Amino acid sequence: MANIHRKTLEDLEFPTVLQQLSLRCNTDLGKQLALDVAPLAEEKDIREALGKTSEYLSSFVSDNRIPNHGFDAIGTELKLLKIDNTTLELQGFKRIASICDTLATHQKFFKKFKEYYPLLQATVSQLETSTEIPALINGVIDRFGEVKDNASDALLGIRRQMNHVRGKISQSFGSALATYNASDYLDEIRESVVENRRVLAVKAMYRRKVKGSVMGTSKTGSIVYIEPEAALKYSRELGNLEFEEKEEVQRILKQLTDQIRPFRTLLSDYQDYLAQIDVTAAKAKHAQDINALLPHINQDNRLYLQDAYHPLLYLSNKRNNQKTHPQTIALHDENRIIVISGPNAGGKSITLKTIGLLQVMLQSGMLIPVHERSEVCLFEQILTDIGDNQSIENHLSTYSYRLKNMQQFLKRCNHRTLFLIDEFGTGSDPELGGALAEAFLEVFYERGSYGVITTHYANLKALANELPHMSNANMLFDGRTLEPTFQLVLGQAGSSFTFEVAQKNGIPYSLINKAKKKIERGKVRFDATIAKLQKERSKMAQTGSRLQEEEAKAREEAARLEQLNAKIKSKLENYQELYDHDQRMIQLGNKVNVAADKYFQNNKKRVLVSELLRIVETENSKRKKKTAKEAKEARAKKAQVAQEVQKEVKVIREKKQVAKKKAALKAKHKPKPVFKLNDRVRMADGKAVGTIDKLEKGKAVVNYGMFTTNVSVDQLELVERKP
Helix, strand or coil: CCCCCHHHHHHCCHHHHHHHHHHCCCCHHHHHHHHCCCCCCCHHHHHHHHHHHHHHHHHHHCCCCCCCCCCCCCHHHHHHHHCCCCCCCHHHHHHHHHHHHHHHHHHHHHHHCCCCCHHHHHHHHCCCCCCHHHHHHHHHECCCCCECHHHCHHHHHHHHHHHHHHHHHHHHHHHHHHHHHHCCCEEEEEEEEECCEEEEEEEHHHCCCCCEEEEEECCCCCEEEEEEHHHHHHHHHHHHHHHHHHHHHHHHHHHHHHHHHHHHHHHHHHHHHHHHHHHHHHHHHHHHHCCCECCEECCCCCEEEEEECCHHHHHHHHHCCCCCCCEEEEEECCECEEEEECCCCCCHHHHHHHHHHHHHHHHCCCCECCCCCCEECCCCEEEEECCCCCECCCCECHHHHHHHHHHHHHHHCCCCEEEEECCCCCCCCHHHHHHHHHHHHHHHHHCCCEEEEECCCHHHHHHHHHCCCEEEEEEEEECCCCEEEEEEEECCCCCCCHHHHHHHCCCCHHHHHHHHHHCCHHHHHHHHHHHHHHHHHHHHHHHHHHHHHHHHHHHHHHHHHHHHHHHHHHHHHHHHHHHHHHHHHHHHHHHHHHHHHHHHHHCCHHHHHHHHHHHHHHHHHHCCCCCHHHHHHHHHHHHHHHHHHHHHHHHHHHHHHHHHHHHHHHHHHCCCCCCCCCCEEEECCCCCEEEEEEEECCEEEEECCCCEEEEEHHHEEEEECCC
16 A cells, blocks of 8 residues: 655655654564664555554553563574574574473463453464473473583483592592691692692692692792592593583484474464564554544544654653644545745744654554544555755756756645645746646646645745635744744635744834835735734634633533532422421321310220320321332421431531530640639539629639629639729
8 A cells, every 4th residue: 555755754754753763672683683673565555554653552551561572682592593403502592492482471461351452462472372482491400500410311421420429529529638638748738729629739849749630830930730639530421421411412402403394484473473563562652652642543534633743753852841733634535735934943943854754664663653533544555755855976956856856746745645745846937846746736736645744935825825726825824923833724715924924033114124125016915915914813713712612611610500509499498397397296296285175184995095096087188199119208308308318417516516625725835824802703514694703712702793603713704893
């Protein structure tokens, strides 16, 4: 499907994205594969790659984290296995066993969680599971990377003999050491090791007294290192056994290599899988870093990117704690080509690169940083002409290069093409270059191609306004501060703000005025009109945004008040029902009380029973007959209302208790007054005011007029001092 030239990828800075992807790989082979990632040819391959990346990304926030896929490459081992009569090294076997174990772990994991990771599980399940390879290697090599003693009967016998001979050497050396040390022939260090053999450290003057083989001397010559004669013959025997051991180990490893050789293709598949899963994991990590996701892929040639970020700019600004401005753009059958205009440094080129880079990333199986409501489609070709492309080698100017590029565009453009052209038509005479650019654009339009171009040419803006499936767009520019807002607005051409930008950059006003006089008055008025419209549009957009926010707040407040009103109304109805029920119960109780009083007076049971039956029948006549379910619901409702009332009463009581405690605490911390006779006081928890008639030892007699009481002064509050 995809037919995307390398130059297009370079124009869109896709290799830089791949370098960032490579840095997120764990293995050397994965890093190499990441740098070779390219747009895929078939739609099913694109969807599968995107699905795998999306599944791996989901594992970062899941309890079922995908197991580690790290491995050491076995490229050298695979090459050796291809050649007959070769033998792998011990470390090579360890790497092979590790890859087999890692793959087995992945197969077991994805089989268990295939509902969460169906695409990843389908990939790993295609590989044949081999328990034979690890079994063969583990049968020969231990976990320390050494050949096991029982790898063969011959090796076991050789190593047993070696251990026996080492014992003899140690015994004979110990005997010689004791003998010569007693004769004071040895230096203070007594012994050393030379060429992996134990030797006696003999004083140089006694070298002829010690029988054995001289293995060397010290730097000063004062010590001679001698292997004693008694141990010498055993050392020769040990050397012969070590040679036999080496030969046997080599034979075992060669045999093991021959046993592993038939599995070479399978091992190569294992390594390829782990390298690919490393790249998929790197894509998922990259997606996490740029807040990327998988948008809906449609078949309707509709490209709708909402809140799209340029991934390289996003990461750069993120490191520098700067804001990145997102862009929203739509291409579809009714609006296939967009002409973006506006001032330089306003973000036109970044918008162009964002669209192209996100499309290339998507078709390479990478997730893109857009809003979840975005939609994308797939293109067979992506053609770009971005930046100054002078060619010194081919002696081509910018305009010549661009013309050659346009020639390629004309050959390849069709209804499955996305073209992106920056500063369309520049490099030649403005009027002539603009006319040629207009002719090119008409051809692209007639062929049904999709594209976005940036330009300052008025004739291209006019063409976009005239053709039904083409539209203008502009990068908003604040006419007051002369600063770009980096916002793309569809439907209207933008002014280049040529003179305004020149004024901002310090060009004298007199010079700008002079320039204005040199061009057609109509052109100035046209550009000024566009600039004025753009400013008005910017103000309207800000006002509309503010009004939308206020409207949303008002709607939320209205909904909240409506909900609160409904809640209060429901509570009032419930309270009214409870009140009516309680009043009815009081009336019923009064009737029963009257009947009981009559029975108390005349003691006539028949009259009492008759009266009670009359009361019950009267009450039942007021009741509507309910089903068991309705009666149960009514009881439950009453119980709920009663419970709510009890809760509110409890809350009120708790508030009163808290207030009482606060008052008591306040009174406690308040300085105690010194009471005197005839002071007017009252109890701390009372209301009646009295006069102190007598004070004695913290007690006071308080006269309330009708009576007196004897209380502690701590319980009194001062109301009024004695006049």
